[in-house]
Amino acid sequence: MNGVWTILRRSPRAAAGAGILLAMFLLALLAPVLTPYSPTSQDFSSWTTPGREHLLGTTALGQDVWAQILYGARKTLLIGLMAGLIATVIGTTIGVAGAYFGGRVEDVLNVVTNVFLVLPGLPLLIIVSAFVRGAGVWSIILVIAFTGWAWGARVLRSQALAIRNRDFVQAAIVSGERPGRIIFAEMLPNMAGLIAANFFSTALYAVLSEAGLSFLGFGDVSSVTWGTMLYWAQARGALLQGAWWWIAAPGLLIALLGTAFALLNFGIDEVTNPKIVHSIRATKVLRRGRKAAPRLVSGGPEPLMSIGHLDAGYVTPRGNVRAVRDVSLDVAPGEFVGLAGESGCGKSTLAFAATRLLDAPGAVFGGEARLAGTDLLELSNEDLRRVRWKDYSMVFQASMNILNPVIKVREQVYDAMQAHGITDPAKLDARARELFRLVGIREGYLDAYPHQLSGGMKQRVIIAIALALEPKLVVMDEPTTALDVVVQRQILQEIDAVRRRLGISIIFITHDLSLLVEMSDRIAIMYAGEIIEEAPAKALYAGPKHPYTARLMNAFPELEGPNERREGIPGRPPPLSVELRGCPFYDRCPSRMPGQCDEHKPASVEIVPGHRVACFLHSPLIKEGDVAHAAD
Template sequence: MKGLLTILRRSPRAAFGVGLLAALLLLALLAPLLTPYSPTSQAFGTWLKPGGEHLLGTTALGQDIWSQLVYGARLTLLIGFTAGLVATAIGTALGLSAAYFGGRTDEAINVLINVFLVLPGLPLLIIASAFLRGGGVWSIILVIALTGWAWGARVLRSQALALRNRDFVQAAIVSGERPARIIFAEMLPNLAGLIAAGFFSTALYAVLSEAALAFLGMGDVSQVTWGTMMYWAQARGALLQGAWWWVAAPGLCIALLGTAFALVNFGIDEVTNPRVIHEARATRVLRRNRAAPQAEPALEPPQPLLAIRHLSAGYVTPQGPVRAVRDVTLSVAPGEFLGLAGESGCGKSTLAFAATRLLDAPGVVFDGEARLAGQDLLALNPAELRRVRWKDYSLVFQASMNILNPVLRIREQVYDAMQAHGVQDRGRLEARARELFALVGIREDYLNAYPHQLSGGMKQRVVIAIALALEPKLVVMDEPTTALDVVVQRQILQEIDAVRKRLGISIVFITHDLSLLVEMSDRIAIMYAGEVVEEAPAHELYAQPKHPYTRRLMGAFPPLEGPRERREGIPGRPPSLAQDIPYCPFFERCPNHLPGTCDVFKPARVEVTSGHSVACFLHSPAVKEEAYAAD
C-alpha cells in the first residue's frame, strides 16, 4: 500500500487513472445497490427517455439501460482483466524463456511470436470465435488471450535479451544459480514495470476486442456487457429512434476505461523510468529562500570564470534524500586546468553535473549557486540553458566514446552541435570540422567513417573535438580517458592541455588518478563524502599535502623510481551520504583524529598558506558555521 501511495504521489496521471479505474470497479461491484432492476427484465415500457425511475431510459424491449450498464461493467471488466492476465502470463513466460535460454529455444519462440504478429488480429478473432461460439464468456477470454499475447512477448524478449547480458545476470549464471531463480529473482524484478505496462495494454485490447466481437454479433449476445449493449442498440435501430443514449452510455464507459488504462500505463513508465517525467526539464533546483551567506572576500583579477558557492546537490529517493554534494565552494579561473580527485562516490561527477544543470532525475540541487561568467546557471530556464550549453560550456562524459550514434557518419555528429547553435552554412561546418580534427590529431578522411571504424582512442578524440566545436569558455571532463590504455591516455591528455593553452579555455578534469592530476593541473581540489577537504596548487599539493585523506591518496600511488615499498589502501569506508554528517566525515578512517573534536564538530575550510586551503582540525581549530553545516 505504501508503494502504491508513493506511485500516486509521484505521478498525477497515474493517480487520476487509478481513481477512474476504481470508480468503474465500484460501479461493477456495487451494481445491486445502484439499481433495483434486473438487467434482463422486460417489465417496463419501451423506448422510455432518461429520467424518473429510469436514469438512462429503456431499450426497445423495455429493459432498464442503467441496470444493463452497471451489471455489464462486471463482465466487461472480468474479460479485460482476465484476458490481460492470461495474455501477459503467456507473453512473459515465452519472452523471458527465449531471452534466457537463447539458441534454438529463442529461434522457435521468435518464429511463433512473428507468426502471431503477422496474422491479422480482428479476422483471427472472428474465426476463432466462430469455432468456439456458444462457449460463453470464458471462450471469449480464451480467444482474446491467445490472440493478444504476441506483441507483449516480443517487447519483453528484446528487453530481456539486453538484460541477459548484464554483468549481474552473468555473475548469477557463473555462480551456479538455477535458471528458475535467475529468471524470477534476477531478471523479472527488473522488467516489472514493462510487464505491468504490457498488462494494462493487453487488458485494454481485450475490452476493445470483446466490444468489437459483440458489435459484430460474434460474441455471446445473450450476456450483458458493454459490447452487447452496443450490438442490441445497433440491431434495434436506437439511433433511428433517437435513443442515442443507449449507444452513448456503453461507448463512453469503454472510452473511460481505455483512458484509465492508458493513464496508469503512463504513470508506470514515469515511476519506473524517472527520466521520462523529467526529459524536457533541466536539473531540478530546490533552493530555499533564506538569508544570504556572508559575502565572499573580494577576489583579485582575473575574476573566476566558474564560481560555485555553497552548492548542495544529490538525489531524491523513496527512502529520503541522498546529499552527494555538501556545501561546496569552488572557483575556476579563465584558462585554468582544475583537477577534481577523490574516491568513487565522493561526489565529483554530481558536483560537475549539478553546477552545469545536467544532473539527471532524480538528481536535484538543494541549495547554492553556480555562476558562469557571472550568470547563475541554476536560475536559467530550459530555453536559456540550451543557448548556453555547448557554446559557453561543454562536457566530455565518462566513457563518452559510447555516445556516438553507430548509424550516423562522424561528420554528421560533429556538425550537430554547431547546427543547433545556428551554424547552417555547409562550407563553414566542413571547415570547422576539419580544423577540429587537426586540433585533436585525427586525419580528416575519418569524417566519412562510422564510429565502429574508429578505435577507442580515436572515438574519444572525436568526442573531445565535438566538445570544442563552438570554442566554449569551459569544458568539464568526467574521467574521459578511463577506458583507454595508459599510452593513449597520455597522448590525449597532452593534446587536451595543448588545446587549452592554444584556445585559452578552462578545464575541470575529474579523475581518480591523483598522480596524473599533479602532472597536468594548475590546481587540484580533493573531495571526500561530498565535501572539498583540500584545495591547492598542484605542485604544492604534491609536495606538502595537508589533509590526512590527501596524504593517504598520495601514498596509494607507487613512485616510478627508488626502492620498492609496500603500499596500502585506506582502511574503512566513507560515511553514508543519506545521513547528516555534523562532524568531520573522515574521522573514523583518520589515523590522526582528535577524540572529542573531530567526532563532534565539522572543521571549516581555511587557507593555511596562500592558495592552499584545508578542512582539518590538525591545521586549524575553526569550526564550520552551522548555517551551512547541513542542507
C-alpha cells in the same frame, strides 16, 4: 505494496488512472446496492427517457440501462484484466525464454512471434471468434489473449536481451546458478516496470477488442458487457429512436476505462524510467527562491565558473540524499582544475548539478552556479539550451558508448553545431575536419561508423564534439575510463594541448590523483560530498595538509625509487542519506581528536595563499551554517 504507493505518489498520471479504475471496480462490486433492478429484466416500458426511476432510461426491450452499466462493468473489467494477464504471461515467457536460451529456441520462438505480428489483428480476431461464438466470456478472453501477446513478446525480448548480456547475469551463469533462478531472481525484477506497462497496454487492447467484436456481433451477445450494450443499441436503432443514452453511456465508459489503462501505462513508464520525462526539462531546482550566501572572492581575475554553497543530491521516498554539501569552487579562465576523491564522494553529482545535467531523481537543493556571471540554476529551459554546448560542454564517463552505432560519425559531429544555427554544409565540413586534426584523428574517419573506430578514437570523437563550438568551459567526468594507460596518456596530453591552444577552462574528474598532479593547475579533494582541501597541484603534491589527502596520495606508488608496500585507507565513507555531525573523515582519520572532530565541523581556511583545508590540525575555526568562528 510500497512500490505501488511510490508509483502513485510520484506520478499524477498513474494516480489518476488508478482512481478511475478503482471507481469502476466499486461500481461493479456495489451493483446490487446501487440498483434494485436486474440487467436482463424486461418488466419496464420501452425507450423510457432518463429520470428518477431509471437514471439512464430503458432499452427497446424495457431493460434498465443503469443496471446494465453496473453489471456490465463486471464482465468488461474481467475481460480486460484477465486477457491482459494471460497475454502478458505468454508474451513474457516467450520473450524472456528466447532471449535467455538463444540458438534454436530463440529461432523457433521468433518465427512464432513474427507470424502473429504479421497476421492482421482484427481479421484474425473475427475469424477465431466465429468458431467459438456463444461459448461464453472466457472464450472471448482466451481469443483476445491468444491474438494479443506477440507485440509484448517482441518488446520484452529486446529488454531481456540487454539484461542477458549484463555483467551480473553473466556472473550468475558462470557461478552455476540454474536458469530458472537467473530468470526469476536476476532478470524479471529488472523488467518489472516494462512488464507492468505491457500488462496495461494489453488490457486496453482487450477492452477495445471485446467492444469491437461485440459491436460487430462476434462476441457473446447473450451476456451483458459494455460492448454487447453497443451491439444491441445499434441493432435496435437506438439513435433513430432518439435513445442516445443507450449508446452514450457504455461508449463513454469504454473510453474512460481505456484512458485509465493508458494513464497507468504512462505513469509506470514515467516512474520506472524517469529519464523519459527528465529529458524535456533541466535539473530540478528546489531552492525555492533562496539565494546562496555571498562569497568572499580573493584577489585575482574574475572566475569563469563560480559554484557557491551548492547543495545537491537525490529525492527518494525515504528523504533527500545530500550527495553535495555546501560546496564552493571557482574556476578561472583557461584554468585546468582537477576534482579527485573516492567513488561516491559526490564528484560527478557536483559537476552535473552545477551544469544542470543531473538526471531525475537528482535535484539542486540550494546554492548557485554562475558561468561568466550568469546563474545557470536561474535560467529557463530555453535559455539553458542556448547556453549548453556553446558556453559550456560535457564529456561523460565512458562517453565513447553514446555514439549512435547506425549513424556516421560526421552526422554526429555536426549535430551540436546544427542545433546552434550552423547549417552551411561547407562550414560544417571544415569545422569537423579542423576538430579531428585538433584531437588527432584522420579526417577520413568522419565517414566511418562508430564500430569502425577503436575505443580511444571514439573517445577523441566525443572530445571533438564537446569542443565543436569552442565553449568557455568543458567538464570532463573521467573521460578516459576503460581505456588502457597508453591511450589515456595520449588523450590527456591532447586535451591539455587543446586547452592551452584555445584558452578554455577544464574541470577534470578522476580517481587518479597522480594524473591530476601532472596535468592540473589546481586540485580540489572531495570527501563525503564536501571539498576538504584545495590547492595548486604542485603545492598539494609537495605538502598535503588534510589526513585524507595524504592517505589518498600515499595509495599510489611512486614511478621511481625502491618498491614499497602500499595500503588503502581503512574503513569506508559515511552514508550521505543522513546529516553528518563533525568532520566526515573522523572515523577513518589517524589524527582525530575526540571531543573536537566528532562534535564540530571544521571550517575551510586558507592557511597559505591559494591553499585551503578543512581540518582542525591546521585551524581551530569551526563551521556553523555559513559562518566560521573560533571554537571555545
